[in-house]
Amino acid sequence: MKIKVLEGKNPFAYGEVVSGRYFYDRTEVCADIVNSVKSRLNLVILGSRRYGKTSLVHAALDVLRNQGYTCVYFDLMRVASLEDFANRYAAVLYRESGAFAKGVHALSSLFRSLKPVIGMASDGSPEIALRAAPRQMTPENFEEVLDLPEKLAGKRKLVVVLDEFQELCAQSSRVNVEKIMRSVIQFHKRVQYVFLGSKTHILKRMFMSRARPFYNSVKVITVAKPPLDEGMDFLRNGFRSGRISLSENVAAYLLERSDNIPYYTQAIASEIFQTVALRSDRKVAREDVDRAVWSMLNKKRDYYEVLFSSFSVSQRNLMKAIASEPTGRFTETYCREHALGLNSSANTALKQLVDGGHVDTVNRIHHVSDPIFRLWMCE
Ligand SMILES: Nc1ncnc2c1ncn2[C@@H]1O[C@H](COP(=O)(O)OP(=O)(O)O)[C@@H](O)[C@H]1O
Ligand SMILES: [Mg+2]
Structure with a gap:
């Protein structure tokens, strides 16, 4: 069997300090x-x-x-x-x-x-x-x-x-x-x-x-998230450098899946690049984005299991609730619908999760900070 290898370098990098052409905005x-x-x-x-x-x-x-x-x-x-x-x-x-x-x-x-x-x-x-x-x-x-x-x-x-x-x-x-x-x-x-x-x-x-x-x-x-159009340009230029086309629509979809967080944007793009560069159509489809996200999730499954089990019961419940429905306030209805118990205990769990960096508050709405972890919890 002939093994295909990437020509040239992957234009996306993550997990390290990036600079030069790996750096945007x-x-x-x-x-x-x-x-x-x-x-x-x-x-x-x-x-x-x-x-x-x-x-x-x-x-x-x-x-x-x-x-x-x-x-x-x-x-x-x-x-x-x-x-x-x-x-x-x-x-x-x-x-x-x-x-x-x-x-x-x-x-x-x-x-x-x-x-x-x-x-x-x-x-x-x-x-x-x-x-x-x-x-x-x-x-x-x-x-x-x-x-x-x-x-x-x-x-x-x-x-x-x-x-x-x-x-x-x-x-x-x-x-x-x-x-x-x-x-x-x-x-x-x-x-x-x-x-x-x-x-x-x-x-x-x-x-x-x-x-x-x-x-x-x-x-x-x-330091907030970068503007969407900068991410878009970065992605399209990166793929173009490898002679791969990425439409605006699919680029926007990728940024949606990565929550427009630079690390996840680069990680998903890098994964996609590896597979599409070996294909003859040299065009990124929405399914490629989904596949890359699932592949990341599968690689991190063990880590997420260990992380999740390190949370207390109320933290776990809260993470799952926020993963399926981000919210700004733990109203009685929200707590009831997500079986969270008292809203005071939800707030205590929230503070611990925020301090630990697992939950992020953007525009007063609490989100799970890792979009792949969120997916794992909603599977
Ligand atoms: N300006 C940028 N342009 C492109 N990618 C970036 C940029 N900043 C960060 N990244 C991506 O995010 C990853 C994490 O960046 P890092 O600087 O370590 O973030 P932080 O210190 O905020 O946790 C990098 O490895 C890279 O993939
Ligand atoms: Mg850092």
Whole structure:
């Protein structure tokens, strides 16, 4: 049997930071980020998971690097503890700021209690770490770590991006991360901070509630879904580059199935491209979109089963209700029709699901944030 292989590259990519021809739209919000940093404002960028915040901020960092900024990107998603954060943050700062050349001895003088040592990165290259980081972070140690960017900046203009920032604040009850962070960075003259996160409700409470340390201290930028026509152009150009035709109607249908969320748009398009590129008609039909969606669902079935079973009974009921009928309010009729019990318990479950990023509220209507998961629940 002859196996057909794709000619050329698939023009769609997902699951990683995208740039260049894999990246569409976002010019306005990208310019807003760049100009805000240049105006010396600290920022928080809010937007649901998979809307493209990380890719967007990388695009903005590219522009800033070209304009002479030193940029440090740090992802907090995989940080296990404050101690782990301290070590990894210091290592990234040393590496990106070129501080390595200064030598460990010189760097030691920046710390009162945390001593840097030479370690080895996973690729075998030397790396500076805080081997002497305490087993239990104290507020004083944490302050020292947070002060590092300003100390290492020298004459440079430094931008520090902390992605999925809410995860850091969830780390420890011993150390008040928010309070210390706010009090340390307000004295930083050479460093701009960009906080980023998908758990928008948690971040909104953090940055927009009067009682919280960060209140009113940063500019808030919201990353919404991209305009439909930009998605449409992106899809049609992508398929055209592979000599495949995609009508406006079918492109609109694809965006409907992906909820116009960039990650799902790219994932579905990539799946379609793989099959249609091997066919002689080289034309995308609605059925191709449906097939791609089902194929994604089948690949993620195990994951969805595990995820769903991790929810409490009231969360499960609520997810199923919202999946079949998105709503803004849990009226008595809605609760009765979906067997949700009391509306107060529905609201508690809702808050947990929203904080967990499973439910998204757009224009005051609650939706399941993953359109493929929604389909799985409605099967
Ligand atoms: N501007 C964009 N153009 C095209 N695809 C995008 C864009 N932004 C994001 N994506 C798609 O969404 C996926 C997730 O993007 P990411 O930046 O990681 O989102 P977030 O950080 O908001 O979760 C990317 O891998 C890519 O497939
Ligand atoms: Mg991200």
